[in-house]
Amino acid sequence: MTDRTRSLCQKSSPFSLSAFVAQEDASGKKQAAEIVDKYYPKKIVQPFARDSKIDPKLRRAATIAQERAHAHSLSKCWHYVKEALVAAGVVRSRPTTLLAKEAGKELVNSYGFKKLPVSDPFQAPVGAVLVYGANSAAGHVEIRTEDGFVSDFRSKTPSRRPLIGVFAKT
Known part of the structure; x- marks a missing residue:
């Protein structure tokens, strides 16, 4: 060459x-x-990722999750995301749902989150909680970071599971 x-x-x-x-x-x-x-199939989009309408504590939750995350999955995504949300003060009590795919409903109904009109995980604002479904499995949940996604592990790319929704507090 x-x-x-x-x-x-x-x-x-x-x-x-x-x-x-x-x-x-x-x-x-x-x-x-x-x-x-x-x-890298898609580049991380920065301009929309910094949304001033989103609660700044969610950005802190993303940072906390990154600090606590591992290199590979431990199959405890929702546990790690819950802990980051509590530690950052985004939620006052620990969410109680067991399955990751149910996280969106609980965050909206009990913690004041709203579902954002975002269908591409790369367009989600930093700190947003992304919830993914699965037919027979627990699903997956992760937080958008400045350079990728985090749950119990860090990733430059979002989950391949079907996206249920992108949730944030405003």
């Missing part, structure tokens, strides 16, 4: 390229290919 081609790919590509691998093809000719070590 030429320097010109490499610079064009790096400017317009969602891939992070860090190294090359060399191998011989069937005819014995050496070929070089770059190794893709990271892929």
Whole structure:
């Protein structure tokens, strides 16, 4: 790959390229290919992510959740999100629902949250609580951060489960 081609790919590509691998093809000719070590399907959207109408305590909850999160899931997403909301003072008492997919209903009915008109997790404001469904499983819940999403673990991309809603206090 030429320097010109490499610079064009790096400017317009969602891939992070860090190294090359060399191998011989069937005819014995050496070929070089770059190794893709990271892929970001969508960029994090910052302008809408900082919504002044959202309770600033939710931004604090996002920070607390990030500080307490692990690198990989412990299957305790709703537990970690509840703890972050309480620690930040967003809610006065710990939510009682067991399943993550029921979090939105409880946050609206008991804690003054509102469902936001957002269907793309990347467009959710920082601190918003994203609730995902599942047919037979507990679902998933996470908080939007400045650079991704957090629950019991950190992620640059949102859950692949169907989004039930994006919730926040105003």
